[in-house]
Amino acid sequence: MANTEKGSIYNSIGKMNLRTKTLLTIGITVFILIAVVISSLLINSTDITTNFQAMNQAPSLEHLFGTDWMGRDMFTRTLKGLGLSVQIGAGASILSSLIAIAMAFIASTNKFLDGVVSWLIDLFLSIPHILLIILISIALGGGAFGVTMGVAVTHWTSLARVLRAEIKQINTSEFVKLSNRFGKSKFWIARKHIFPLVITQIIVGTILIFPHAIMHEASVTFLGFGLSPHEPAIGIILSESMKYLATGNWWLALFPGLALLIIVLLFDIAGENIKKILDPTSANE
Template sequence: MNNSNKSIYSPISKMNLRTKTLLTIGLTVSLLIIVMITSLLINSTDITTNFSAMNLPPSFEHLFGTDWLGRDMFIRTLKGLGLSVQIGAGASILSSLIAIILSFVCSINKKFDSFVAWIVDLFLSIPHILLIILISISLGGGAFGVTVGVALTHWTTLTRVLRAEIKQIKTSDYVKLSEQFGKSKFWIARKHILPLVITQIIVGTILIFPHAIMHEASVTFLGFGLAPHEPAIGIILSESMKYLATGNWWLALFPGLALLILVLLFDIAGENIKKILDPTSANE
């Protein structure tokens, strides 16, 4: 009787878990899309100064209050989040491309594998923030400099994961059989290896997002990222520090919470997408 009950309820519990996972992905992705679309609809002319409404606390008219120039902090925060998402998207895609190229280069021979392993260890030995600042300054700063800086410092973890996966796949019988039939390394990589690591690539790209956004905000906060006129979260937080002593707590609290929530949403979406795409984690 107990066994029959288990057999009846087990598929239901699994179905509920899958439904719950899909629902979580849907909600997080929907919120992220809403943030992106809203930020794109906001023009720079919408963030206007209004000296008659300076330093107003949060209210129904100004949900996040206003700053020292009378600008609506809710609109500035939404615009800044959209800018952070754009930079995070560009940086994560570039990082993934670098990781894919280097991980497949590892599969050529042992010399290339040792060389890539040395590069990974070299980049991991340098603090991310310091390297991003140096790259951003050398490229003239701005969104381009920050995007490239973040992209060139966040590929290491995904490269290690893909490198280990490719090494394991290369020991399989079907790869050895293809080599005996004279198939080229490029053909084996395209037909055998790439389809098996595509899940890791997708999940890895999504999980790079929150790290890219946080590092972009950190570098901008320190003054080495985006220009001061850009409505970036890092700039908003940096400017707000000057006014905390005067009691304007809302200037830093709400943009900081919004950035934290955005990062958590990306992290939740990545973890749940991994459950759907990766059968091992889904079974767990």
Template sequence: MRLNRRQKTILTVILMGTLLLSVIISGWLLSEERIATNLEIRNSAPSLEHLFGTDWLGRDMLTRTVKGLTLSIGIGLLAATASAIIAITLGVISATMGKVVDSFISWLIDLFLSVPHLVTLILIAFVLGGGIKGVVIGVALTHWPSLTRVIRAEVMQLRAADYIQVSRVLGKSRWWITTKHIVPHLIPQFFVGLLLLFPHAILHEAAVTFLGFGLSAQQPAIGIILSESMRYLSTGMWWLAFFPGFALLVIVRAFDSLGENIRLLIDPHSAHE
């Protein structure tokens, strides 16, 4: 039986959601004993007992990778949520508070988009002293412009809707119209934007941590694992970087696919196909 586009989209959402949930739950359930120092099995190549091999301290790389992904997902989700909240707030304000405010926010969007995210993120994380706080704030303050522009355009279209014009004629305040009519309509865009922001957030978190401006070395983040593995690649321990890096790309692609397919389900132009 051939599946239509909507059925394929729903199936993809279920599969990607299951994959991400399984990684998160596994990160919580895996025992800390498997990442304890055990010099007797250090530098072991991938095997049935240790699928991703072990590192120079005898720690199981599969466990480290899954726990690192869980930590990175949590940080990326927190940062992406903060960024999406900034985006929806500025987008609504820009479209509803007059030309002066709209011009200023549009200028601010162009300013942030003109500078590479990673450069601004590194500067913010460095100023804030790194750590989870620095990374979360840095990602939140650098990833909102694109979503803000989408939200602004959506609100601009909503303002011309008949029911909003009727509310204005009936004397409803700008705040009432915004909270009762506009914001509820933007909730789907908020969640889709959040999911689409996440791949950028987790990749930039890993990049900043890899460069030494993010999380501390005591935390099992993917960026830390990749940074530490660079010193051992020349000795032939390829599995230290390959498996964590590949796992990070799979998770990022899964979130990207999840967000894109949810967008297709919500989009009225494609939802009926």
């Protein structure tokens, strides 16, 4: 009996430690991401000044990421570019999630609309994201707005598919059937019954869209179809650095690329850990 009680105590402590570690991981990743965004907002364009006497300097204590061919500090440019990428990723992720939510609820209305939404999901999944983002960005005049809309329009499909399946399952439940018998409207059912049950998928799905949005924004900008060359975006920094790698200026591409990779991984880690907290089944694993 005593051994059983001890075992239950140890299991409880283990679960508490796992939950604490998960919350700590979320806190650290969110703090780093917020610090990057705030730091980038505090950097003015005038802070990224040219200094031809310090051009093409290797990383040092004075310039942690070195300097470029115009003597600009690469650490400052990278930080500014990361903040811009996170802002675009945030806007694109939220818009993409709103599209996914709308499509999933439209699909639950009737079989005809469900077929239309299913066809749209298959259509968007059949077109390469990069190509569609480039076309939408060009059509909207490029810049941050064009890239944000391009990423948003192309990244809603996966979340919409998950929400569509969840809503279909919820609609077959007894409490939804009872609400229909009592004459409740579809909007009332969606607000009271369906939305509270899918909010976890929406939050996690939105966070997990972030890494894809940031990477696609950087890719499109790298190819020259995204942000303006005057913007200190990571894609532009990497694109410009290609001209100077042959001369041995390896730091121009290495540090911005690593910084972008770390930001993407932080979003992925935050999303997975938030899923553990919000989803009871994964939280008890």
